[in-house]
Amino acid sequence: MTRIRLLTVAWLVLFPLAGLADYLEVRRETAVYKEPSKKSEKLVTVDPAERSPYLLKLASGAKTKGYYQVNLPGANEKGWIYQSYVRRYKGQHPGYVAYKRTFYKHWIDEDGDCQDTRQEVLIRDADAKVAYQDEDHCKVEASAWKDPYTGKTFTNPKDLDVDHVVPLKNAHESGAWTWSAERKKQYANYLQYEKHLLAVSASENRKKADKGPDRYMPPNAAYHCEYVRIWTKIKRDWELEMTEAEGEKVQQILENCN
Incomplete structure (x- = not known):
């Protein structure tokens, strides 16, 4: 940091x-x-x-x-x-650079074990034995994953996205645009906090896109408290801003959580 x-x-x-x-x-x-x-x-x-x-x-x-x-x-x-x-x-900083996904290099094989960040998350989040496409265990072929956003279980990794809970574009516009290329790459592939990246339904992740909690919440209502807690931790840990609408929605949800 x-x-x-x-x-x-x-x-x-x-x-x-x-x-x-x-x-x-x-x-x-x-x-x-x-x-x-x-x-x-x-x-x-x-x-x-x-x-x-x-x-x-x-x-x-x-x-x-x-x-x-x-x-x-x-x-x-x-x-x-x-x-x-x-x-x-006052207003937008003259050095501001508009978001491009390519600024946040991913997925990478940080530890050199042939498994990139996506594969690492699929293996970590699997609820059953993992089958691999190759003898070196570089790519996941099948397993079982319960998507926290929808509550549904998937067995084909092609049906899953690895989601940045705080999306890259949201992070960029919340302060990450000031980061170095190395720090952007670190954020895009961060595994030290296990909730930073999640294996979720690909179709549901497309609905979420770059939206904050004020514009999108997972359809699985039982996950709402956990979702905003994760969102808040990531924003805090990476020193990212929240808009008023975003913060108000987070507070509204947390007030009803145990």
């Missing part, structure tokens, strides 16, 4: 519309403080060398003692950053 040290962590930050608000571009490594003073508690240290550009959304347009108030990425908290270390923008 980017070099940011959070001393307090909550689960949600809401943005009116990702990339289309007043925000600051951090120009050099600096601290964000609890109050508009260097003598105040240090909440985070941000380093723009590891994300270009490094953006923080303004919580308030007015300066206090030379400090701007900003929303902290990945935390439900505000802090103060000194004006000399930032540049203020």
Whole structure:
């Protein structure tokens, strides 16, 4: 992850519309403080060398003692950053690059065992013994998979997509456009969190497309609580924004979860 040290962590930050608000571009490594003073508690240290550009959304347009108030990425908290270390923008950043799927290279064989990310997920999520197409076990031929989105069971991997729970385009427009090519590739093939990628019905995944929870929820209502918990964790862990509509839908669902 980017070099940011959070001393307090909550689960949600809401943005009116990702990339289309007043925000600051951090120009050099600096601290964000609890109050508009260097003598105040240090909440985070941000380093723009590891994300270009490094953006923080303004919580308030007015300066206090030379400090701007900003929303902290990945935390439900505000802090103060000194004006000399930032540049203020309104609207879309001039360096914004529109989404292309090719920016997020996948699927890759990261560990060199001949199984790419898709095959790794199919093997991991299988509910029965896996049959392979070849002696080297590079590609899956058959097994049984229960799709959490529909609740249906599939036996042919051709009927399955490996879904990015937070879709690539959604992630891109929520802040991933600032990432390096290597970080984009890491996100697209991430296996360290087992819910980041899921084997699901291909047809259902096409219906989902790049939609957030405010525009799409799986037809399997029993999975709704788990789905938004996964969505929220990924957004938090990767420091991605949520729109107001997205956040409101997540909150609405979680209020009815145990």
